[in-house]
Amino acid sequence: MLSRVAGNIYWMARYLERAEDMARLINVNANLTLDLPKGLSPIWGQLIAITGVGELYEGEFDERSVLKFLIAENNNPVSILSCMAYARENARTIRDVIPREVWEAINRVYLYAKDHAQQALTKRGRYPFLFEIISECQHITGILAGTMNHDAGYTFLKVGRNLERADMTSRIIDTRSANLVPDAIVTKATNDNLQWMSVLKSLTGYQMYRREMQVRIQRQEVLKFLIQSKVFPRAIAHAMSEVEKALESLPNHEKAQLVIHRINRQIDNVEIAKLKQTELQNFMDQLQVGFAQTHEELGVAYFGGQVSAQTQSQDAA
Amino acid sequence: MGIQWKDYKYPELYDELIDGKGKPRKVAETLARHMAEMEDEELERLKSTSELAIKEMGITFTVYDQEGGSIDRQWPFDIIPRVMSKKEWDVVDAGLKQRVKALNMFIDDIYHDQKIVKDKVFPKDLLSKSKNFRKQCIGVNPAHGVWAHICGSDLVRHSDGQIYVLEDNLRVPSGVSYLLENRQVMKRVFADLFGDFSILPVDDYPSQLFDTLAALSPRPADYPQVVVLTPGIYNSAYFEHAYLAQQMGCELVEGTDLVVTDDDCVYMKTIYGLERVDVIYRRVDDLFLDPEAFNPDSVLGVRGLMRAWLKGNVALANAPGAGVADDKVVYAFVPDMIKYYLSEEMILPNVPTYLCMKDDDRKYVLSHLEELVVKPANESGGYGMLVGPRSTKKEREKFAELIEADPRNYIAQPTLNLSTAPTLVDGKVEPRHLDMRPFILSSDQIYVTTGGLTRVALRKGSLVVNSSQGGGSKDTWIIDEEA
Numbered sequence: 097m098l099s100r101v102a103g104n105i106y107w108m109a110r111y112l113e114r115a116e117d118m119a120r121l122i123n124v125n126a127n128l129t130l131d132l133p134k135g136l137s138p139i140w141g142q143l144i145a146i147t148g149v150g151e152l153y154e155g156e157f158d159e160r161s162v163l164k165f166l167i168a169e170n171n172n173p174v175s176i177l178s179c180m181a182y183a184r185e186n187a188r189t190i191r192d193v194i195p196r197e198v199w200e201a202i203n204r205v206y207l208y209a210k211d212h213a214q215q216a217l218t219k220r221g222r223y224p225f226l227f228e229i230i231s232e233c234q235h236i237t238g239i240l241a242g243t244m245n246h247d248a249g250y251t252f253l254k255v256g257r258n259l260e261r262a263d264m265t266s267r268i269i270d271t272r273s274a275n276l277v278p279d280a281i282v283t284k285a286t287n288d289n290l291q292w293m294s295v296l297k298s299l300t301g302y303q304m305y306r307r308e309m310q311v312r313i314q315r316q317e318v319l320k321f322l323i324q325s326k327v328f329p330r331a332i333a334h335a336m337s338e339v340e341k342a343l344e345s346l347p348n349h350e351k352a353q354l355v356i357h358r359i360n361r362q363i364d365n366v367e368i369a370k371l372k373q374t375e376l377q378n379f380m381d382q383l384q385v386g387f388a389q390t391h392e393e394l395g396v397a398y399f400g401g402q403v404s405a406q407t408q409s410q411d412a413a
Numbered sequence: 414m415g416i417q418w419k420d421y422k423y424p425e426l427y428d429e430l431i432d433g434k435g436k437p438r439k440v441a442e443t444l445a446r447h448m449a450e451m452e453d454e455e456l457e458r459l460k461s462t463s464e465l466a467i468k469e470m471g472i473t474f475t476v477y478d479q480e481g482g483s484i485d486r487q488w489p490f491d492i493i494p495r496v497m498s499k500k501e502w503d504v505v506d507a508g509l510k511q512r513v514k515a516l517n518m519f520i521d522d523i524y525h526d527q528k529i530v531k532d533k534v535f536p537k538d539l540l541s542k543s544k545n546f547r548k549q550c551i552g553v554n555p556a557h558g559v560w561a562h563i564c565g566s567d568l569v570r571h572s573d574g575q576i577y578v579l580e581d582n583l584r585v586p587s588g589v590s591y592l593l594e595n596r597q598v599m600k601r602v603f604a605d606l607f608g609d610f611s612i613l614p615v616d617d618y619p620s621q622l623f624d625t626l627a628a629l630s631p632r633p634a635d636y637p638q639v640v641v642l643t644p645g646i647y648n649s650a651y652f653e654h655a656y657l658a659q660q661m662g663c664e665l666v667e668g669t670d671l672v673v674t675d676d677d678c679v680y681m682k683t684i685y686g687l688e689r690v691d692v693i694y695r696r697v698d699d700l701f702l703d704p705e706a707f708n709p710d711s712v713l714g715v716r717g718l719m720r721a722w723l724k725g726n727v728a729l730a731n732a733p734g735a736g737v738a739d740d741k742v743v744y745a746f747v748p749d750m751i752k753y754y755l756s757e758e759m760i761l762p763n764v765p766t767y768l769c770m771k772d773d774d775r776k777y778v779l780s781h782l783e784e785l786v787v788k789p790a791n792e793s794g795g796y797g798m799l800v801g802p803r804s805t806k807k808e809r810e811k812f813a814e815l816i817e818a819d820p821r822n823y824i825a826q827p828t829l830n831l832s833t834a835p836t837l838v839d840g841k842v843e844p845r846h847l848d849m850r851p852f853i854l855s856s857d858q859i860y861v862t863t864g865g866l867t868r869v870a871l872r873k874g875s876l877v878v879n880s881s882q883g884g885g886s887k888d889t890w891i892i893d894e895e896a
Contacts, residue, residue: 192658
């Protein structure tokens, strides 16, 4: 497997995952606003904070312009449209190694996103659009699992996907655990409940939380589930253990593994009950630094200096 | 309603489907009947289905726009296939094999004893002014004596019904992926039609290409590591590079993925470290291959690649220097080459060609510019041509100056009346000019594609079929009428 190709597969997986996670996040927030008292829409600003590209945003914090930024903005490197365009560009570069069906599926969802992004900005058009993006991304993940050789290339796919997933989950926890809704309302138990439910739902984890935790929805248990669960695919611990397992089959993985082991120890050892708001946010920051280090070690070990430099800028952008 | 062939207006030329009396040719009868029986809506539906398939399959070609960027366009495609009988194709097939064999012997001779020059069959001073002659290649012995492993020859049919070879592309000819994809689209769209004919398949090309390349390996005992070298995603033929690599199961590499080490062998950078490469199907022009040997500014190539090739540690297809025969002036000598090297008569004729370097020819050309097509020796893609009958006085004056200034660089040919084929335009069937590019593979054996890439000039009356200039394409059906 060529180093450059490995790097492209890894990035393709990250962008696909990012597009899917963005779609989930937007969808759940949009639904949450429907449940909250009228006139309460500070949620939209939080959404931009989650993506980490807030400094690029110049609009008002109203629904339409935030959605435009997150869905259809070409100048926002993490908008759904941009992610799909990057994923497609990466897929195009490695058309020879991914199954043809996958290329066609990625090309199709990109074309769909491009043609329908404007529609998604309306209340009525939003859900079908986001649903399509999520299910197409799942579809692609499915064809990849079912048709691609489970070789080194597939390993990089899993590594990219899970690292991105861990990162997105940490961002969601980071931002959403903060002052999502003004204090006055948070004090009302129902809203608190709603808020945590929406966090779970943005990760499609509500049902699985119920099954796994068997307790009512409350902050500490939700956090435990999202950070430490070994069985929920979008939990940070699960995603990172996938990265760890996948890397074992690759040569030259020692340095990246060291970083991952450290992250996994941090996740296992943290006492969630003791994490107040600030500590929780610090902890998420720590994890994100770890994810970035993992990314760098992967770049050094597999993707070659040049690829790393090129893709870092995509990441930072 | 479908297509009413009696209303099909074709000029007084050769039409591939319909004869001079407005009746379908024998080989096209079944197809014509099918198309006549189709409802208009069905035709339109098939057309849009094919367009959607092309869009979804991501069959694109890249055009450079003037602002220096490049854009991907959907591959323009017409659903009415071009048909030809196997009997007629067999002659073309034999003619192409003969031609490529002679061309390869010529190239090998040119880089060795130059017997053909000594025997005064080929003029010596033509070589000294050849843009694609590479002195670095003198004395090199590529496997099987073959230099042009992949050749794309352009064929046209004149109003006399005869098929002529218009040119041979021996550097990095492209288009074969579209030939294969056109068939895939037709199979998706016209699945029910395929049962009614014996249409010869085309899809063994990638495996033939792999075998052709593998036969060049300097380490024949091992499973050869074959790679496709591309300039990258911004190249106009990137789609094809990726397609062929995928179909052959080879790595698609860029220059930066390869390295030549102190042992003069080529390696690719993989996640496991360096891996030796045996055969490179390079889709990068000679002059960009190796900054050490050629253009020092090239970032597309691999430093030391020529060194590795000259030492015999890696095979390059096409071999550097093969382009010496990809020259429209050299083309004029192919009939002589066939006689000289093979002692055979040419099976497929050349288009009559005037060489401006010859005094008599040049005089004739300059006084008949209005009737002739003038071409520079080493351009491709239809650039830099003068089409006499459609030119302005000013253009002709400009070309007369160009010819006088550098006669070696120009040839002229009579304007051919390219044949036409029915093409669906705005719901109606109209004749459009076309040509065809078959691909010929040579190493230990010679293989010719079944048919070729048929290119259509989509604009009415236009003779320019290049996709970079608005041309389209059709599937090409070689039909075995006896099967």
